[in-house]
Amino acid sequence: MQPSHAATLGRAPRVPRAPQVLRPAPRGAAVAKAPAVPRSSLAFAAVTGAIAWKTWTARRQRAPQQVEKMNTKNFLSTGSLTLDLALCGGLPRGRMVEIFGEPQSGKTSLALSCLRAALRNKQSCAVLDVDRQWPHCDASEDQLLRARPKNAEEAMEMMVDLVNSRQYDLIILDSVASLISKEELEADISSTDVGFAVPKLLSRFCTRMEKILPETGTTIIFTNLLRNSRWSDYGADSEVTCGGNAVKYRCSLRIAVRQLERPRWSEGGEDEDVKAMKTLLEVVKNKDGPKGPPVECDLLLGKGISWESSVVEAAMDLHVLADADAESDASGAVVFQGQARQPSDWAKVLEDDPKICQQLAKACRKAWIRRMNWMTT
Template sequence: ISADMQLDYESDPPLDDAKSLEKVSTLNGAVSQLASDFDRDSNLCLERFSRTRRASVISTGSLKLDLALGIGGLPKGRMVEIFGKESSGKTTLALHVIKEAQKNGGYCAYIDAENAFNTSFAEEVGVDIDKLLIAQPDSAENSLSIVNTLVGGSIDVVVVDSVRTKRSSDPSSGLYKEVTCGGNALGFYSAIRMRTSRRKLQYSKDEATGISIAVQIIKNKLVPAALKEAGLNIGFGKGICHESEILEMASTHGVIVKEGSGYWINGDFLPGKEEAEKFLLENDAVADDICSTMRSQLFET
């Protein structure tokens, strides 16, 4: 290796105390100037930057989906897109996010661009309608204005249902296709994109009681790129069947003890899966405690 090549690999010479103090002073002055000229978020502190990367989240209401997302839920202050065909669980999932935010004392808003908001269904899911802001704008511009006003305040979740519109592909044929306002902008700026799709109907005693859906994580800026998927069960008029996935995941991680075909839950023995799920459904406090324990194990270690 020549002398010139060796120079490329040499580090800077060590600074003496005077030069080191001068360098630190100059850097602190530049950082202070940035904070003065712009705002607090311009602070170039590595430790603070690392903390902001660990975003606070709001649960989706599904442990399986929270696990697939890798961070325990949807990040606050970020744009999230949920897309899919009709009746594939998009609105149900959005309502569960609102429910989880309200459980933690958050304020939420629902922009009903399709004028199709079902108050009764939202209450069945667990949304507190009395504390939910609901708007039904008559144009996309008004929807945008409402969102711009709300996100600057103390709102935790703003749901816009939906941002898609129908446009004629051939006026003479009467055929329409769905397009997203703004073209590719929503997909580009979204931190997370999730695609929902129906799998099959769920039956109980030859009667359809719900559907199974797949939620595929198409884009996730907050964790290493990986195409992950979560399977959810949705009961008609009820929302996500969280009791079944709590039982499944808690049994896998030892929070609930499975003995033969039965389960030990909170000191009680339930002889079968159906009985265990019914117990969790009827005892919200027990289900919430198990869910909190699971979240501590999965996301806070």
């Protein structure tokens, strides 16, 4: 018998192993786990890709979900129910918001209506009045903090401290166009080398706030001025905002305020000195929801938007209330308190009785939810 090839090489011949019998492990014994597949391998990538494809196709084939209730906990009210419905809730918490427009278009009045709505809901607010023209607002010192920073560096440091304190729900900076750096404030008026300090400072500030605000839940509102660009003849945008592009790119919500009619004085009554102006509020950018249609409203200069009149306008639009000339049976509207009235009369009724105003606002939100569900189905 000739020796095997393994023996000639000095190796021991292979002995066949006995077949292993799999038996169940006794109770209480530790069971060895299978070795985990490294995430960098192709097998793991194939498995995760297949799971992601199945979930994506399932979501595509799934019917659109109906809205059961409007989530108002993660939003701040703007002081106008029509604008809140257009934003699907209001101003998002933990985000940066920009309100921009032409001079005397109602930017400060809209920010003031947001402030009054927050104070009405017992939320703490802070106002950094850079313009030194913020209107008077009746509120306690514990609920409203008002400061007047001298330069842009001091304003940014104040906002960082207020956000890190986690005690304020709303911070308003009025306005970005009035910010001036410390170097530019102390330099000669003929120097031209310090003009880009504010855009760089705003870029650093917005980049930092984009990471901190979602953790604190504070909302920051910037009011900005819309001006004509000197580079419009060379193909650039004809209208730009002040302070560079940092606020424009980093804000998750941008509202454009445009004047439709000239300011008018109220007629008769005790409010003869109140000046009203019809404006158009257009949502230009919204990362947390759809943009929504433009909203026309009456801005009271120095007071903001009347909440009662916005509730009446939303009720008329959603057919919750009926006009005085319309028939309730033909229009199918729910006539509140069994009698149709003019919008001005309804606003006075809601001002006298806040409970009726709350009930009508709830009815408007339910009607809006029904309309949204009808559009998605």
